[in-house]
Amino acid sequence: MLARGFYKFRPWFWDGHGCGETTRVEREIDRMFTKEFKCTVCDKPENQCTCNRYCALCHADYELRLTEDGQYYCRDCREACDYKSQDQV
Numbered sequence: 001m002l003a004r005g006f007y008k009f010r011p012w013f014w015d016g017h018g019c020g021e022t023t024r025v026e027r028e029i030d031r032m033f034t035k036e037f038k039c040t041v042c043d044k045p046e047n048q049c050t051c052n053r054y055c056a057l058c059h060a061d062y063e064l065r066l067t068e069d070g071q072y073y074c075r076d077c078r079e080a081c082d083y084k085s086q087d088q089v
């Protein structure tokens with residue numbers, strides 16, 4: 001957990017609309033400091049990765065999410081193997 005005072009610095013993505021927004025931003029900041037899933041191919045997080053994506057197990061190309069091991073899996077395989085995407089951790 002970060003020191004409370006950290007939030008006073010208002011990072012660049014701060015847009016400060018009400019307390020609900022503050023909670024969202026704080027969660028965003030916390031996530032930046034927690035372990036981030038990165039694509040094994042380009043070493044970038046899911047939202048920056050521009051690799052050709054396909055499921056590492058069945059090669060499907062739909063509903064892919066990056067999981068902890070740095071590979072993409074389709075929803076069916078993730079559910080079958082209990083892999084979680086970053087925002088499900």
Ligand SMILES: [Zn+2]
Binds near residue numbers: 039
């Ligand atoms: Zn990638």
Ligand SMILES: [Zn+2]
Binds near residue numbers: 055056073075
């Ligand atoms: Zn699959």
